[in-house]
Amino acid sequence: MKNVFRIFSVIGFVVASTFFFVMCKTSGKESDIKISNKPYNIIKSETYNSAAVVSAHYLASTIGKDIIQKGGNAIDAAIAIQFALAVTYPIAGNIGGGGFMIYRSKDGLYDALDFRESAPALAHKDMYLDAEKNVIPQISLLGHLACGIPGSVDGMVKAFDKYSKLKDWKALVQPSIDLAENGFNVTAGQAKALNKRRKVFLEVNDKPIAFVKEDLWKEGDIMLQPELAKTFQLIMEKGRAGFYEGDVADYIVNELKSNGGIISHDDLKNYSAIWREPIVSDYRGYEIVSMPPPSSGGIALTQLLGSIEGYDLKAMGFRSPEVIHLMVEAERRVYADRSKHLGDSDFYNVPIDVLMQDEYNKERMSDFNPMKASNSEDVQASNLQESEETTHFSIIDDEGNAVSLTTTINTGYGSKVVVDGAGFILNNEMDDFSSKPGVPNYFGLVGNEANAIEPGKRMLSSMTPTIVAKDDKVKIVVGTPGGSTIITSVFQTIVNIIDFGMNANDATQSCRFHHQWLPDKIQIENDCLPKSTIVSLQKLGHEVISRGSIGKVETILINDTGTIEAAADFRGDDSVSGF
Ligand code: DON
Numbered sequence: 285m286k287n288v289f290r291i292f293s294v295i296g297f298v299v300a301s302t303f304f305f306v307m308c309k310t311s312g313k314e315s316d317i318k319i320s321n322k323p324y325n326i327i328k329s330e331t332y333n334s335a336a337v338v339s340a341h342y343l344a345s346t347i348g349k350d351i352i353q354k355g356g357n358a359i360d361a362a363i364a365i366q367f368a369l370a371v372t373y374p375i376a377g378n379i380g381g382g383g384f385m386i387y388r389s390k391d392g393l394y395d396a397l398d399f400r401e402s403a404p405a406l407a408h409k410d411m412y413l414d415a416e417k418n419v420i421p422q423i424s425l426l427g428h429l430a431c432g433i434p435g436s437v438d439g440m441v442k443a444f445d446k447y448s449k450l451k452d453w454k455a456l457v458q459p460s461i462d463l464a465e466n467g468f469n470v471t472a473g474q475a476k477a478l479n480k481r482r483k484v485f486l487e488v489n490d491k492p493i494a495f496v497k498e499d500l501w502k503e504g505d506i507m508l509q510p511e512l513a514k515t516f517q518l519i520m521e522k523g524r525a526g527f528y529e530g531d532v533a534d535y536i537v538n539e540l541k542s543n544g545g546i547i548s549h550d551d552l553k554n555y556s557a558i559w560r561e562p563i564v565s566d567y568r569g570y571e572i573v574s575m576p577p578p579s580s581g582g583i584a585l586t587q588l589l590g591s592i593e594g595y596d597l598k599a600m601g602f603r604s605p606e607v608i609h610l611m612v613e614a615e616r617r618v619y620a621d622r623s624k625h626l627g628d629s630d631f632y633n634v635p636i637d638v639l640m641q642d643e644y645n646k647e648r649m650s651d652f653n654p655m656k657a658s659n660s661e662d663v664q665a666s667n668l669q670e671s672e673e674t675t676h677f678s679i680i681d682d683e684g685n686a687v688s689l690t691t692t693i694n695t696g697y698g699s700k701v702v703v704d705g706a707g708f709i710l711n712n713e714m715d716d717f718s719s720k721p722g723v724p725n726y727f728g729l730v731g732n733e734a735n736a737i738e739p740g741k742r743m744l745s746s747m748t749p750t751i752v753a754k755d756d757k758v759k760i761v762v763g764t765p766g767g768s769t770i771i772t773s774v775f776q777t778i779v780n781i782i783d784f785g786m787n788a789n790d791a792t793q794s795c796r797f798h799h800q801w802l803p804d805k806i807q808i809e810n811d812c813l814p815k816s817t818i819v820s821l822q823k824l825g826h827e828v829i830s831r832g833s834i835g836k837v838e839t840i841l842i843n844d845t846g847t848i849e850a851a852a853d854f855r856g857d858d859s860v861s862g863f
Contacts, residue, residue, distance in 0.1 A: 323469040323504045325859070329789040329851045332862035336850040337361060338838035339677035340376065342859035343468055344368035345852075347459045348679060349861040357449035358681040359387065360456060362689050363440045365677050367460040367516065370436075371509060372468050374495065374709055375477055375696045376675040376765060379515070379527065381711035382435035383691030384575045385443065386562055386749045390684035392756050394564070394573050395446075399439025399557035400742040401432025401713045406546040409736050412719040419719045425726055427488055428545030430699040430712035432743065434536075436691060437519060437527040439557040446559070457520035464513035464707075467506035471857045475501035481697055488700040494707060495697070511707025528552040535705035543701075554740075565640060567593060568782055570759065574750040574774075576636070577629040580622045581748030583639050584771045587618045589778070590645035597783040603813065605820035606654065611779070612799040612806050612826065615772055616663055617648045619729075619801035624665030627734030628742040634734065657825030660804035673697070674765030676749065678838045680848060682863075686758045686840075688749035692765065695726060716743035727767035730802055748774040752782075758842055764853070766835035769807075772798045773835035781841060788841035788849035796834040807831045 326342050337348035347368045348361035356364075362385065369377025382401040388394050410417070412424045424430050444453055470478070478501045485496050494509045518526035526532060533552045540547050563582030565572045567589040574582030591614035600606040625635055638644055648666065651658070674692035693699075693711035701710045718731025725731070727746075735744040748770050752760035760781060764773045773796055780791035795812035799805070805827045808818070818828050836853040843849065852858035 322471075324471055326857055327852070327860050328854055328858075329849070330860050330862060332848045332850060334682040334848075334863050335680060336840050336848045336860060336862035337365065337677065337679050338840060338850050338852045338858065338860045339365055339369065340675040340836065340838075340856055340858050341369060341372040342857070342861070343372045343463065344377070344677070345859050345861035348677070349863060351450070351456065352681045353863060354455070355450060356456075356681075357447070357683060358679040358685040358687040359443050359447040360450040361679050361681065362677070362687040363444055363448075364456040364459055365679070366436060366440055366689065366691060367457055368463060369675060369677070369691070370708065371460050371463040371512060373675060375474070376673040376692055378434075378691060378693045378698070378709065378711065379436050379519070380431075380434050380703070380708045381691060381693035381698060381713065382432070383439065383689060384579050384581075384745070384747050384749050385439070385687060385689040386573055386575060386751050387447065388573065388686045388751045388753065388758055392753070394562045394751070396560045396562040396575055397439055397443055397557060398560050398575075398578065398742070399435035399442070400578050400745060401435050401711055402555065402740055402742050403714065403717070403737055404433055404547045404551045405739045406548070407714070407737050407739050409738065411737060412714075417720070419723050424715040424717070424719055425695065425699070425712050426484070427699055428540050428543040428701055430714050431540065431545060431547060431701065431710040432713040433547055433551050433555045434711065435555060435557055438524055438555055441524045442557045442559070453523065454520050457516055461513050461516045461520065464509040464516060467508040469504050470501055470507050472503040473857050475503050475505065477696065481700065484700050485697070485702075489702050489704075491704050493702040495702065495709075509707050511705060513707075515706045515708060528555060532706050535703050536710075538705075539701065539703045563636075563640070565589065567778070569754065570782055571753040572750065572778070573753070574748055577626060577634050577744070578742035579745040579747050580626040581746055581771055581774070582750075583626065583636060584618050584622055584746075585748055585750065585775055586640050587621065587645050587648075588614050588771070588775045590642050591617065591649045592779070593642075594646065597779065602784050603817065605817050605824065608797060608806070608813075608817070608821060609654065609657070609824055609826070610652070611775070612797070613652050613658060614649065615799040616658060616660060616801045616804075619768075619799070620660070620663050620665045621648075623730045623801065624732050625734060627731070627736075627744050631738055631741045632734045655824065660801050663801065674747065674767070674770070676763035676765060676836070676838050678761035678763060678840045680758060680761060680840050680842065684758060686751050686761050688751050688761045688763050690747040690749045690763045690765070690770070692747065713743055716745060724802070728800065728803060729768050746770045750774055750778070752778060760842075761840040762837065764835040764837040768800050769796070769798045769834045772796070772800075773837055777837050777839060788839045788851040791841070792837045792839045792851040793854050798834055805829050807834070809834055
């Protein structure tokens with residue numbers, strides 16, 4: 285059956301490509317040839333009447349939309365998408381990692397699901413330090429010691445148990461079995477990303493893996509993942525136990541133990557996703573709902589919005605040096621606080637209430653000088669008394685329930701470890717802990733005791749899945765990957781919509797900038813700002829550096845008329861679907 289499907293897919297692709305090639309040749313338009321003969325269908329922006337899904341892969345978006353059309357709600361769609369991305373978007377989609385979900389029911393009830401990875405029982409504070417207490421390079425990022433205990437499968441099971449409308453687990457897992465078994469066409473971007481990691485995949489894995497083939501990947505090649513299909517079959521039949529116990533647990537423990545990893549059967553059995561109180565704040569009359577610790581996202585977003593609320597950004601001008609300076613100075617202060625005060629609140633007393641106070645954030649901005657950049661050395665975390673790939677998807681269903689979910693294995697293809705026998709990639713999320721106070725992690729973030737490694741503790745995240753409501757109705761569903769830049773990308777997208785009145789697509793595609801306290805630089809996407817703006821920022825005392833793209837934002841915006849704008853970031857293969 286598998287081979288028959290494969291042959292048909294290949295024949296289909298060849299026939300379609302030839303047809304489009306002939307058509308385009310006839311019309312003689314070079315650009316048509318490039319666009320039309322793609323064996324996949326990416327839609328960047330669309331307006332729908334009933335429901336919308338935006339994710340990093342068009343097949344996952346389509347599956348989510350299909351689930352809603354078959355009577356599922358946003359949670360059912362989220363589960364099916366999470367699993368479909370584990371097949372079609374292995375650079376970040378996963379069952380070997382974790383994530384966070386913000387849910388808003390049609391009646392305005394909020395919930396937050398933490399399915400972040402946690403540190404194994406044998407993990408300890410100094411596990412990435414050598415005898416001289418220096419951080420051993422790469423060890424928290426690459427290979428078998430870099431993995432936290434995966435949370436995604438338990439997270440999806442908990443979401444299903446509490447909120448599924450379809451109540452048909454099998455219907456949510458089956459599409460991923462089909463995709464893994466029958467294959468899908470890789471995009472040009474995926475072929476490039478896989479080829480880039482070919483060498484490191486071969487270094488880390490001594491058995492054949494689905495992500496490396498004999499020759500290099502090309503656009504349109506079919507990726508088959510038979511071992512992953514078997515893993516999904518077990519998850520479909522046994523739910524949580526199909527992953528955390530039995531064959532798959534054995535495969536994980538064998539893979540890790542025989543290569544210096546430390547995750548045990550007990551670690552897997554004891555892992556539990558947690559329902560938490562979301563972080564809720566107000567910005568200009570909009571209700572902002574986002575993720576609490578162990579993500580820093582919700583608190584930092586609240587702090588950023590609170591820091592700029594006293595200013596009329598619209599009057600200052602979109603992307604004017606004044607607005608960028610203001611937002612960057614807020615970011616500098618908030619990231620300084622993050623480095624000291626944020627960590628897993630089940631292990632460390634995070635001063636959430638203080639950090640969320642309007643007065644506190646106004647006070648933090650009291651030394652803001654519109655004419656001069658601060659210096660990060662002078663901006664320290666306040667003294668209070670008490671990585672590169674991830675993926676996000678946004679959903680609104682036809683009843684008005686919404687899901688904002690960000691999930692990750694940390695950097696692209698995580699630890700690069702593919703579990704032999706089970707066919708999925710394990711995360712390298714342990715790098716999100718602070719291996720040593722003050723030593724930057726992959727994303728240049730520094731941390732302290734609040735985010736030190738402890739058994740069972742969750743590493744601090746920047747993931748910021750967010751839902752914005754107005755007048756008791758969902759207004760915006762938004763989130764993005766991008767490591768430390770996640771918070772500032774969500775911040776800018778919300779400001780683009782609320783302060784500058786942009787539509788979903790403009791707010792999403794608009795270029796981005798970022799400051800994270802240390803390093804003390806404004807990072808700006810290449811070709812984002814005119815030279816004159818950069819010179820103005822430099823005159824204020826900022827160091828400005830250009831960099832590649834920041835984030836892949838997935839935005840849903842519900843207009844006052846009730847129509848739904850869905851926008852997928854042009855920076856990736858991200859695609860919308862809906863009806
Ligand atoms: O949880 C975090 O903050 C990081 N592990 C996210 C990594 C990420 O976004 C990589 N993507 N570009």
